[in-house]
Amino acid sequence: xxxxxxxxxxxxxxxxxxxxxxxxxxxxxxxxxxxxxxxxxxxxxxxxxxxxxxxxxxxxxxxxxxxxxxxxxxxxxxxxxxxxxxxxxxxxxxxxxxxxxxxxxxxxxxxxxxxxxxxxxxxxxxxxxxxxxxxxxxxxxxxxxxxxxxxxxxxxxxxxxxxxxxxxxxxxxxxxxxxxxxxxxxxxxxxxxxxxxxxxxxxxxxxxxxxxxxxxxxxxxxxxxxxxxxxxxxxxxxxxxxxxxxxxxxxxxxxxxxxxxxxxxxxxxxxxxxxxxxxxxxxxxxxxxxxxxxxxxxxxxxxxxxxxxxxxxxxxxxxxxxxxxxxxxxxxxxxxxxxxxxxxxxxxxxxxxxxxxxxxxxxxxxxxxxxxxxxxxxxxxxxxxxxxxxxxxxxxxxxxxxxxxxxxxxxxxxxxxxxxxxxxxxxxxxxxxxxxxxxxxx
Amino acid sequence: xxxxxxxxxxxxxxxxxxxxxxxxxxxxxxxxxxxxxxxxxxxxxxxxxxxxxxxxxxxxxxxxxxxxxxxxxxxxxxxxxxxxxxxxxxxxxxxxxxxxxxxxxxxxxxxxxxxxxxxxxxxxxxxxxxxxxxxxxxxxxxxxxxxxxxxxxxxxxxxxxxxxxxxxxxxxxxxxxxxxxxxxxxxxxxxxxxxxxxxxxxxxxxxxxxxxxxxxxxxxxxxxxxxxxxxxxxxxxxxxxxxxxxxxxxxxxxxxxxxxxxxxxxxxxxxxxxxxxxxxxxxxxxxxxxxxxxxxxxxxxxxxxxxxxxxxxxxxxxxxxxxxxxxxxxxxxxxxxxxxxxxxxxxxxxxxxxxxxxxxxxxxxxxxxxx
Numbered sequence: 136x137x138x139x140x141x142x143x144x145x146x147x148x149x150x151x152x153x154x155x156x157x158x159x160x161x162x163x164x165x166x167x168x169x170x171x172x173x174x175x176x177x178x179x180x181x182x183x184x185x186x187x188x189x190x191x192x193x194x195x196x197x198x199x200x201x202x203x204x205x206x207x208x209x210x211x212x213x214x215x216x217x218x219x220x221x222x223x224x225x226x227x228x229x230x231x232x233x234x235x236x237x238x239x240x241x242x243x244x245x246x247x248x249x250x251x252x253x254x255x256x257x258x259x260x261x262x263x264x265x266x267x268x269x270x271x272x273x274x275x276x277x278x279x280x281x282x283x284x285x286x287x288x289x290x291x292x293x294x295x296x297x298x299x300x301x302x303x304x305x306x307x308x309x310x311x312x313x314x315x316x317x318x319x320x321x322x323x324x325x326x327x328x329x330x331x332x333x334x335x336x337x338x339x340x341x342x343x344x345x346x347x348x349x350x351x352x353x354x355x356x357x358x359x360x361x362x363x364x365x366x367x368x369x370x371x372x373x374x375x376x377x378x379x380x381x382x383x384x385x386x387x388x389x390x391x392x393x394x395x396x397x398x399x400x401x402x403x404x405x406x407x408x409x410x411x412x413x414x415x416x417x418x419x420x421x422x423x424x425x426x427x428x429x430x431x432x433x434x435x436x437x438x439x440x441x442x443x444x445x446x447x448x449x450x451x452x453x454x455x456x457x458x459x460x461x462x463x464x465x466x467x468x469x470x471x472x473x474x475x476x477x478x479x480x481x482x483x484x485x486x487x488x489x490x491x492x493x494x495x496x497x498x499x500x501x502x503x504x505x506x507x508x509x510x511x512x513x514x515x516x517x518x519x520x521x522x523x524x525x526x527x528x529x530x531x532x533x534x535x536x537x538x539x540x541x542x543x544x545x546x547x548x549x550x551x552x553x554x555x556x557x558x559x560x561x562x563x564x565x566x567x568x569x570x571x572x573x574x575x576x577x
Numbered sequence: 578x579x580x581x582x583x584x585x586x587x588x589x590x591x592x593x594x595x596x597x598x599x600x601x602x603x604x605x606x607x608x609x610x611x612x613x614x615x616x617x618x619x620x621x622x623x624x625x626x627x628x629x630x631x632x633x634x635x636x637x638x639x640x641x642x643x644x645x646x647x648x649x650x651x652x653x654x655x656x657x658x659x660x661x662x663x664x665x666x667x668x669x670x671x672x673x674x675x676x677x678x679x680x681x682x683x684x685x686x687x688x689x690x691x692x693x694x695x696x697x698x699x700x701x702x703x704x705x706x707x708x709x710x711x712x713x714x715x716x717x718x719x720x721x722x723x724x725x726x727x728x729x730x731x732x733x734x735x736x737x738x739x740x741x742x743x744x745x746x747x748x749x750x751x752x753x754x755x756x757x758x759x760x761x762x763x764x765x766x767x768x769x770x771x772x773x774x775x776x777x778x779x780x781x782x783x784x785x786x787x788x789x790x791x792x793x794x795x796x797x798x799x800x801x802x803x804x805x806x807x808x809x810x811x812x813x814x815x816x817x818x819x820x821x822x823x824x825x826x827x828x829x830x831x832x833x834x835x836x837x838x839x840x841x842x843x844x845x846x847x848x849x850x851x852x853x854x855x856x857x858x859x860x861x862x863x864x865x866x867x868x869x870x871x872x873x874x875x876x877x878x879x880x881x882x883x884x885x886x887x888x889x890x891x892x893x894x895x896x897x898x899x900x901x902x903x904x905x906x907x908x909x910x911x912x913x914x915x916x917x918x919x920x921x922x923x924x925x926x927x928x929x930x931x932x933x934x935x936x937x938x939x940x941x942x943x944x945x946x947x948x
Contacts, residue, residue: 155747163778163779165688165689165691169658189677190773191760191775198755198775200756201754203754205778206777207684207685207688210648210654214650214655215657215686217655218608218657218659219658234678235673235712237710238632238673238674242648245651248606248607248608249608250655251607268772268773269774271770273771299645308600311596313602313640314641314642314644317640319645331708331710332711333706334634334636334705335634336631336634337606337647428752
């Protein structure tokens with residue numbers, strides 16, 4: 136039987152997090168991050184995962200205020216977590232657009248040393264000028280170059296990681312030889328995006344290079360992952376959709392001389408547990424409507440309609456006006472605005488769906504904005520997760536609790552032991568590095 | 578009372594320090610090494626440690642000196658949870674980096690350490706470092722680099738203030754997580770870059786983590802006066818200590834001026850001198866530094882530091898010549914000497930770095946701006 140891989144996502148700035156829950160704690164104090172990481176490590180998860188944001192989201196020219204706002208710096212909080220965990224992988228999202236490879240490679244190699252081999256990098260390819268306004272170079276990257284830059288960025292980072300050999304540091308007090316080769320760390324890179332040379336400061340790290348994760352569902356994104364990533368994370372709601380995606384990305388590996396086990400498919404998923412399936416279903420509905428308030432629903436539609444819909448009743452029917460095509464998007468700095476590239480077609484589909492199921496605005500948003508959720512008693516959830524993995528719809532899941540920071544605790548206490556009993560999830564860590572946990576080569 | 582800090586660098590500041598019997602040169606890139614150093618510093622009730630960094634490695638062809646280093650901000654964050662009172666000032670290079678990234682990194686270090694973060698800002702003037710980034714023609718005249726670093730700190734500071742302290746309201750009744758009138762674009766536009774803001778990280782616990790600069794010349798003195806809370810200077814005698822602190826406090830009266838000293842500390846003055854001579858011999862050169870190189874006993878050093886304090890310095894950043902030897906001599910030799918003379922704390926009196934330095938928590942420059 137396939138072994139399941141599990142990761143814990145500290146929920147970020149989107150409406151997954153139910154901040155109004157009485158059990159919701161701080162989303163920014165270090166103790167919250169430590170709590171979730173310790174729970175994940177107690178449950179023997181593969182890794183902890185952090186998303187990234189580089190500009191606060193705006194809606195109609197003002198900062199979006201309905202969801203959690205604000206988050207820490209990825210590298211810094213992961214380095215802190217290395218102090219309060221021993222085995223858990225520590226992965227974070229760092230984009231290849233608003234950074235330079237020399238600096239990012241230094242940070243990841245440092246994190247890998249400081250965690251003794253537990254670092255992972257989720258490479259993303261933001262490109263928009265709105266985010267660019269926070270950076271020296273501004274919004275300079277044409278969208279069609281974003282994967283080129285990402286690929287060359289990663290190639291360059293690999294060259295830097297590889298610029299030191301494992302045995303370059305001798306540190307022999309008696310002979311006085313510290314460094315085997317004075318050229319250790321030397322690099323040179325001249326390509327369409329980067330023109331750099333010199334010496335890298337960080338000696339070879341325990342994993343050689345961090346584990347590479349990649350998110351992205353486009354054809355280009357899948358190809359990029361097949362070429363370079365160790366794991367791809369995605370969102371595919373159904374078993375069938377998951378199996379299609381899984382087969383597609385694993386098939387692409389051969390072209391790069393890679394085996395199917397060298398790229399893990401790890402969809403993001405939420406979960407709602409109850410003592411019984413019925414209780415969990417009821418609770419899941421409550422959670423969904425907490426995640427999608429009436430105001431949240433209206434603003435969600437405004438992103439697609441690209442116009443003010445504040446006069447509409449969220450409990451009433453969908454707006455009878457047509458979306459505005461082109462011009463400045465109402466919503467800035469959020470990925471969803473790029474998920475609906477054809478607003479006219481999206482609106483048409485949503486109207487059909489709302490008519491067929493008799494949905495209000497809020498009902499519709501609950502329906503279309505959800506992500507994969509496992510709902511049920513612990514045994515039901517364990518069974519469902521195992522089915523996805525054994526039937527090749529995934530290699531595991533990146534779990535996103537909807538309450539910070541204690542939301543993973545019930546999963547750790549109730550679901551993980553059932554997976555362990557079935558022999559599909561580890562009871563102890565075998566290795567010490569993230570590569571060990573994921574079963575991928577160094 | 579004096580303030581006391583230690584500058585952590587590799588195996589110590591002497592290039593041959595890694596060959597000392599108690600040195601751990603094979604552990605310089607491991608977290609345990611740094612954890613041991615900072616817990617020792619906290620045992621000595623020190624105000625803070627700095628952690629050296631640079632964006633380049635030497636290309637001198639030598640194989641007998643420590644080579645390689647880790648990112649200082651990450652080292653600080655990795656070891657901060659092992660301590661409760663000690664402050665951390667990692668080095669950040671302003672020249673090629675993004676103030677947006679470093680602002681949230683230092684703010685996050687302040688969250689990780691519950692209010693004990695600061696940053697020592699450095700300029701990278703070498704063409705070698707610039708080639709690692711490949712975007713700019715170098716050399717760039719120092720006044721321009723200093724102006725850019727000043728802008729960099731200005732942006733970092735504005736981003737720290739871009740959230741008011743009470744911006745997070747979690748108002749269930751209205752469904753609003755933040756009061757967006759308490760989040761502010763910083764809209765900085767300068768010669769070298771422009772940044773919109775606000776930060777993605779809320780205002781850090783200290784409001785403004787302390788910013789430090791090491792300065793030897795007028796241009797950097799002016800940068801320190803414009804941008805820093807703390808300045809490290811390198812007097813070689815009491816007269817220089819007096820003139821430097823007078824000059825800097827003339828530029829800005831509330832600037833904290835610390836004297837840097839490299840220290841070889843042993844039971845006898847002769848033993849310290851012998852140790853330096855032995856290390857110089859191993860390295861093949863007599864060690865010199867921008868700062869005074871002190872060889873002697875903890876008691877002798879205590880006397881000298883107090884004389885320099887009387888000349889106007891607020892505190893000292895000691896650079897241990899060899900680690901852990903000279904750090905332990907500071908925490909277990911120098912500190913008791915200063916305590917006996919009534920010149921150093923016997924227990925921590927504050928839980929934040931600003932508190933230890935006697936700095937109050939600053940008001941937010943944007944508070945009330947939009948109301």
